[in-house]
Amino acid sequence: MWRLSKIILNNFRPYRDKKTIEFSTDKDKRITIIVGRNGSGKTTLLNAITWCLYGEEYHIQSQKKSKGEESLYILNTKIKRDLAEVSVELYFRHTEHDSSFLIKRKQDFEKINDKMEKASRDKLIILYKKHSSLNWLQEGNPDYFIQTLLPKEVHDFYFFDGERLDKLFFTKEDSIRNIKETIEKLSAIDFIDNTIEHLENVKSIVLRNLKDQPKSLDLLRQKREDIENDINNKKKELNDVESGIRDLESKIEDIDKKLNEYKETKQIIDRRKELENMNNEAKIKLKELESNFAELLITKAIYIYCIDAIMTLSDYIENMYKQGKIPPSINPTVIEDLLNENECICGRPLSNNEKNRLYNILKMFKADQELYELLGGNPTNGLINTIREFIKESDKYKKEILDLQNKIKQKERELQTINDILKNTTQENISDLESKRIEYKSQLNSLYIHKGYLVNEIDRREKEKKDVEKELEKEIKKHNKYRKESYKLDLINNSIKLLNKIKEERKKEIKDKISEKTDQFFKQLIWKKGVYNKVIIDDNYNISVLDNQGNDRLTVLSAGEREILALSFIAAVRQVIYIDMPIIIDTPLARIDEENRENIAKLLPEYLKDTQMILLMTNTEYTKEVSKILDNYVGKKLLLNFNEEEENTSIEVIEGEQ
């Protein structure tokens, strides 16, 4: 297993000059605790790691990020000299064989007009040593190395902020989609997608290179190409729209943070956030209800349309029973025996006339017997029951949908009142911020609508492209001279079909495993035993926590329970799609009330068996009780001290080797 053995920070924000932090790599004592006050450099440590790996700081306030200035901030502000270097080095060591690698990113700065400016682009260097070798070798393709070590898109499952963890399933729909995308990336689904894309490109090349095409074929080919170009343009536009949505969402979040700083508005801002979250949740639930109701309609309403036919059949069957036609009064096998033996019951041989009459009776009884067997009772009873159930279920769905719609409307009204209060407040700063927020929200809604339009259009054009392709391939098959191309196209189409099938199977397998493991971990870790019956994750990675009555309790979970749910989910993802990397959690217990802190502290090492963990905690989190619980697993304890005047963080080892 790979362990992060140390990090060396050089002039990175408050870590002035060279600072080394060594982590515990012990198999049993695999936790390193780093304690520090707010602002002492804990989150910076998380940022230093993502900057070193990906050249970006992910745990920084979004307003700084959106200005694109973060690379300037990384240099300690007290450094004023002609030339300066900022660097972060991560050292990894393997526990079983004596191999190591180090990742270093550095950025040079120079003084221009008394201001420190970037002197060049940052540089990533990776050195490795295999099996006790003394010499470090340099990796030729460092970006690729990082991508295979821990893809950028999935770092959130390894380095995360505990304060944000409980929001994992409580943010906008886009975030849920991100979870889905991230997991699919981890499970190599994107690799299948890339292969399909490559095959589609090959198909385009085959079609483009057809020689001496007759006009009909050329027209179809041109049509396909036009549709394909249109789809590509729309996909590009969709990307821009999605990034616009993300940008606006982060701007709104920043405004909310600022509004939250005003004492007089804090309470209603919190309420607004709560209402918005509840409505997002309710909208997802509404979609699900509508989808289930739609399924009921299309599979069961058919019996409603045919009630008269069902009742007619029912009448026929009832009458046959009443008339004694079914079941037949005589078993046809008795007549068959008489005919075979050619003898009456009394022993007298049968005359030809009697035989003919018996044959006719046999025919009639056989038909009734066959009908009786086919009916097997009265099958219309089952159909009538289905109609009754449909009416009952359909009424239930309609009521639930209406209730939910009303609840959403009610919350929207309350939201509108809050918006009006904030907009019309006499405090200029607040009303300015609120006006901006309204403007962003309106832009955001337009983008959501445009996104919906683009998604539908891409879908429609994809179908159109498929139809044209079919026509085109049919046309190609007519020409003997394109035999080879036709064979190639068949092969490509079959491969795409097969890959799509594999993709769907893999997606389902991964999702099912994650759902099962999350359920298992959550039930093991949660302290309220027996309250929650099942955790279910659907195909879109929406999560439900069902109680014993089958009600979804997700929205009423406490912060601690939500964190446990998120940790269970992350543990499940890590177990299903294993990547050998340590876990680093910033403020893991900050949002948890005192009572439950000890519970989580107790469960953390259990939930991440054999995993190296680095926990960045404040003094208020790292209480005596928590320390007592974690101590068995802790190999090293460090204290961060920040000197504001000097803008310098120093590191003090309070337990473990120096």
Next chain:
Amino acid sequence: MSNKKSSDLPRDLHVDEDKHGMFKELEEEEMFKKTYAPMKTIFLYAMAIGWYSKQRIPLKKKKASIPSSSISEKERWLLNAIAVAETRDIDIIRDGEEVAKIAEEYANYGIDILYNMRYDNKIRKQSEFYQVLDLDISRVIKSYKSTSDFTLL
């Protein structure tokens, strides 16, 4: 040797080749896609609407589209009910070929209505489709409520 009985449905149920595209288009709809056999679901729905409208159209050119193995027992009895009500002869249920033919012809009429319900210009979103279906079913239930058939339920 085949053990096929005369009451068995033919291997496949057919749709008119001219209307196959409509079935295929509906098959791509999210709502149908998530069912066990989307083509069968659409066929049965079209058949039910066709029956309710009391209109059947013979197929011009048959295209085998739904394996009858996908039809459940309950659904088969719905096909039987339509055939019996249509011919006023219970013995029809022993003739699988004829039961299938009647169902196909009703579906051939109903598919036009179902297709229009979805792709009427006023309906743009998939989510509105179920509301249209629900409205139609509520209308059907309302019209049945006055008849003895419904009160028997």
